[in-house]
Amino acid sequence: MGADVGRGVQRLPPIGAKVAAVRARIAAACDRAGRDPATVTLIAVTKYASVEQVRAVVDAGVVDLGENQYQQLRDRAADPALTAAAPARVRWHAIGPLQTNKARYVARFAHAFHALDRLDVAEALSARLDRPLACSVQVNVAGEATKAGIEPGRLAEFLAAVAEDHPNLDVVGLMTMPPLTADPDDSRRWFRALRDLAGEHGLPGLSMGTTADFDVAVEEGATAVRVGGALFA
Numbered sequence: 360m361g362a363d364v365g366r367g368v369q370r371l372p373p374i375g376a377k378v379a380a381v382r383a384r385i386a387a388a389c390d391r392a393g394r395d396p397a398t399v400t401l402i403a404v405t406k407y408a409s410v411e412q413v414r415a416v417v418d419a420g421v422v423d424l425g426e427n428q429y430q431q432l433r434d435r436a437a438d439p440a441l442t443a444a445a446p447a448r449v450r451w452h453a454i455g456p457l458q459t460n461k462a463r464y465v466a467r468f469a470h471a472f473h474a475l476d477r478l479d480v481a482e483a484l485s486a487r488l489d490r491p492l493a494c495s496v497q498v499n500v501a502g503e504a505t506k507a508g509i510e511p512g513r514l515a516e517f518l519a520a521v522a523e524d525h526p527n528l529d530v531v532g533l534m535t536m537p538p539l540t541a542d543p544d545d546s547r548r549w550f551r552a553l554r555d556l557a558g559e560h561g562l563p564g565l566s567m568g569t570t571a572d573f574d575v576a577v578e579e580g581a582t583a584v585r586v587g588g589a590l591f592a
């Protein structure tokens with residue numbers, strides 16, 4: 360019996376099997392929370408992946424790709440090995456801190472920006488955009504000294520400033536990176552805090568959850584999870 364049971368799994372390429380496993384965990388978390396898995400976007404974070412590995416996740420049906428290394432984003436957005444990945448066209452998500460001197464790559468190539476937390480970056484981006492760009496504002500929900508993100512108490516002021524001065528930055532949600540921990544359940548309170556803040560501000564998007572804690576993030580309402588290691592490591 361062993362041969363028959365194992366065969367279907369073994370035939371999948373390794374990355375295809377990892378994509379299937381991550382999707383199954385998202386579906387299970389949705390099930391626990393009474394959510395529709397179609398409301399959760401899986402973003403494959405490619406910063407440590409080779410172009411061949413990225414192509415393999417695209418071939419496995421993942422069309423949303425995340426980068427925080429913006430030169431790599433620029434190179435890969437133009438790489439024929441990826442742009443030719445029919446039938447689905449890939450969408451690049453810029454997910455990490457952005458320096459103003461790289462704003463042009465995000466303005467040109469990104470489908471969405473997940474780490475808006477500074478007005479100088481908002482300024483640099485909107486000056487280079489000739490279209491609306493979906494943005495999530497990064498919030499430092501745990502108030503960690505070394506972490507990027509707006510303090511929760513300053514969010515209202517920041518959202519107002521962006522809305523007033525940068526109509527091309529279409530703020531659709533909030534994003535967070537909770538404190539590193541070995542226990543995924545430790546992230547739950549920070550995901551809830553982000554969800555509450557998003558609710559207060561009428562924002563539908565919640566970009567939260569990585570390899571360490573994406574199941575918990577989905578249970579708490581994530582609309583996008585950013586997963587690297589579970590797909591590529």
Ligand SMILES: *Cc1c(COP(=O)(O)O)cnc(C)c1O
Pocket residue numbers: 404406427454455536569570571585586587588589
């Ligand atoms: C690297 C990265 C991720 C993915 O982290 P993994 O632990 O590899 O899943 C998610 N979000 C951001 C902002 C990242 O830089």
